[in-house]
Amino acid sequence: MAQSGAPRRYDALVIGAGFSGLYALHRLRELGVRTRVLEMADAVGGTWLVNRYPGARCDIESIEYSYSFSDEIQQEWVWTETMPAQPEIEAYLNFVADRLDLRRDIAFNTEVAAMTYDDAAAAWTVTTRTGERFIAPFVVAASGILSVPLEPDIAGMGGFEGTSLYTSRWPKSGVDLTGRRVGVVGTGSTGVQLIPVVAREAAHLHVFQRSAAYTLPWQVRPFAPGELDALKADYGNIRAAQREHPVGAARLSAFSVLLDMLARPPLKSASREEQLRAVREHGVMGALNWGDLFFDIDANRMAAQLYGEAVARIVRDPRTAAALVPTHPFACKRPIIDQGYYETFNRDNVTLVDLRAEPINAVTPTGIRTAAGDYDLDVIVYATGFDAMTGALSRIDVRGRDGALLRDVWAREGPVSYLGLQVAGFPNLFTVQGPGSPSAATNFVAALEQHVEWIGDCIAYLRANGHSTIEALPTAQAEWIEHTTALVAPTVLVHPTCSSWYNGGNVPGKKRMYMGYTGGIPEYRRRCDEIAAAGYSGFELG
Numbered sequence: 139m140a141q142s143g144a145p146r147r148y149d150a151l152v153i154g155a156g157f158s159g160l161y162a163l164h165r166l167r168e169l170g171v172r173t174r175v176l177e178m179a180d181a182v183g184g185t186w187l188v189n190r191y192p193g194a195r196c197d198i199e200s201i202e203y204s205y206s207f208s209d210e211i212q213q214e215w216v217w218t219e220t221m222p223a224q225p226e227i228e229a230y231l232n233f234v235a236d237r238l239d240l241r242r243d244i245a246f247n248t249e250v251a252a253m254t255y256d257d258a259a260a261a262w263t264v265t266t267r268t269g270e271r272f273i274a275p276f277v278v279a280a281s282g283i284l285s286v287p288l289e290p291d292i293a294g295m296g297g298f299e300g301t302s303l304y305t306s307r308w309p310k311s312g313v314d315l316t317g318r319r320v321g322v323v324g325t326g327s328t329g330v331q332l333i334p335v336v337a338r339e340a341a342h343l344h345v346f347q348r349s350a351a352y353t354l355p356w357q358v359r360p361f362a363p364g365e366l367d368a369l370k371a372d373y374g375n376i377r378a379a380q381r382e383h384p385v386g387a388a389r390l391s392a393f394s395v396l397l398d399m400l401a402r403p404p405l406k407s408a409s410r411e412e413q414l415r416a417v418r419e420h421g422v423m424g425a426l427n428w429g430d431l432f433f434d435i436d437a438n439r440m441a442a443q444l445y446g447e448a449v450a451r452i453v454r455d456p457r458t459a460a461a462l463v464p465t466h467p468f469a470c471k472r473p474i475i476d477q478g479y480y481e482t483f484n485r486d487n488v489t490l491v492d493l494r495a496e497p498i499n500a501v502t503p504t505g506i507r508t509a510a511g512d513y514d515l516d517v518i519v520y521a522t523g524f525d526a527m528t529g530a531l532s533r534i535d536v537r538g539r540d541g542a543l544l545r546d547v548w549a550r551e552g553p554v555s556y557l558g559l560q561v562a563g564f565p566n567l568f569t570v571q572g573p574g575s576p577s578a579a580t581n582f583v584a585a586l587e588q589h590v591e592w593i594g595d596c597i598a599y600l601r602a603n604g605h606s607t608i609e610a611l612p613t614a615q616a617e618w619i620e621h622t623t624a625l626v627a628p629t630v631l632v633h634p635t636c637s638s639w640y641n642g643g644n645v646p647g648k649k650r651m652y653m654g655y656t657g658g659i660p661e662y663r664r665r666c667d668e669i670a671a672a673g674y675s676g677f678e679l680g
């Protein structure tokens with residue numbers, strides 16, 4: 139890549155202007171750190187800018203899936219629904235950017251291509267796709283945990299003569315699917331949100347399902363008059379409860395519902411009559427709402443069977459109902475909540491194509507060909523997921539000490555990191571929500587606030603104490619991985635049949651390792667604070 143002009147120097151560079159990057163900029167500014175944010179898109183919002191597909195929505199309540207660091211912001215901003223849809227979250231992040239005057243320190247349309255650590259200067263040189271260079275002692279990677287879309291590698295995809303769409307870069311102007319024959323590939327969180335909405339528009343919808351999803355029905359509703367004001371009046375207590383909650387969301391969310399299940403009686407000791415009653419009274423939730431599914435694979439399998447019975451009570455066509463029953467353990471993919479997902483398959487204009495029975499052979503100019511035949515389509519929508527956690531930094535040539543390439547380290551050793559905050563061999567590079575931190579299994583916003591604050595305090599400490607470098611020690615990193623691995627070991631999350639973006643199983647060739655910290659945010663915060671208080675134990679300060 140060509141280099142253009144003299145490098146510009148800052149105290150810190152932040153990569154990304156999504157939820158994490160915006161707060162990182164604000165926090166570092168407050169600490170007097172001259173900071174520049176480099177953002178590849180033309181606007182703020184990160185994942186909430188590009189994932190504009192119909193039905194895109196957060197599965198955590200708006201009053202908790204929002205910044206807590208500023209009482210002014212949380213009092214001024216008006217959420218309209220209990221769980222916010224994408225346009226509202228995008229608008230919220232724009233409001234925050236304006237309110238804190240953040241845009242003047244953000245370089246938009248600026249994609250980082252490479253970054254190299256210079257040992258002698260104790261600084262990073264960051265080079266963009268267009269050859270611009272920036273130098274700073276510290277880099278904060280706020281590049282997102284689900285920001286690198288996975289495009290499937292299906293023969294013939296490029297030759298499709300209709301419209302190909304990706305949920306993760308849905309056109310800003312929207313797409314009119316009225317009267318069109320649509321195929322959706324993928325039934326993770328995204329597909330499950332998208333499918334009921336598309337079904338209402340399309341002439342016909344074919345859902346191409348490789349793995350069936352476990353998904354719980356959920357009611358999202360507009361706030362009643364006065365309801366949000368009452369919540370805001372109680373924000374102190376709401377935030378305090380959130381702070382103490384393992385998943386960073388004390389109210390109902392896709393995660394807390396999973397956690398609440400742990401306190402329920404075990405499925406294995408329930409009589410058949412009790413099991414059936416649970417399904418009769420609570421549908422698919424009744425099939426999963428038991429305390430032993432998370433730790434006992436046999437109980438989990440029993441629940442899957444019961445789940446099938448619950449689905450069959452909703453979906454009228456028995457073959458479709460059977461195909462909608464997952465074969466992987468419940469909880470090893472991210473929990474999903476939906477609005478009318480199973481009911482959608484009772485519509486005359488919706489057909490489920492079970493790829494376990496008839497795999498896709500190719501995309502043809504006129505549609506999708508499976509082992510069983512051809513499906514003619516006008517539009518194909520790919521909702522096929524992300525190279526999570528490590529994807530964004532692996533796409534950049536990140537060269538640390540002695541020229542080591544981060545993507546090679548992760549390919550060789552798996553997604554290693556100390557606390558999810560730094561990788562040994564990459565001094566002064568902080569990762570917001572890196573692998574090994576609570577991020578993926580918690581309320582992302584609560585988790586990122588803790589990370590940004592810890593990183594800000596750390597940089598302030600280094601500057602105040604005359605240190606120019608901080609680097610994770612390989613031994614501390616190995617111990618941390620051992621600890622996070624031990625935490626998750628007794629759960630079904632590491633069962634060999636679990637394959638998801640949590641463990642890299644969704645990316646061909648990616649080294650598998652569960653990429654989260656499952657001890658909860660409060661315990662994680664306690665450990666991070668303890669490490670800082672001990673003068674950053676496990677790190678070498680230079």
Ligand code: NA7
Pocket residue numbers: 284290291292323324325326327328329346347348349472493498521522523524639644
């Ligand atoms: P997910 O949860 O990774 O789901 C991707 C879906 O796409 C999943 O059903 C995959 O099946 C399917 N997929 C991927 N590649 C293919 C091919 N080649 N053929 C057929 N089906 C395929 O991603 P989402 O975007 O839904 O959700 C990601 C996160 O974003 C979510 O957890 C929230 O945190 C927000 P598979 O399961 O691999 O068999």
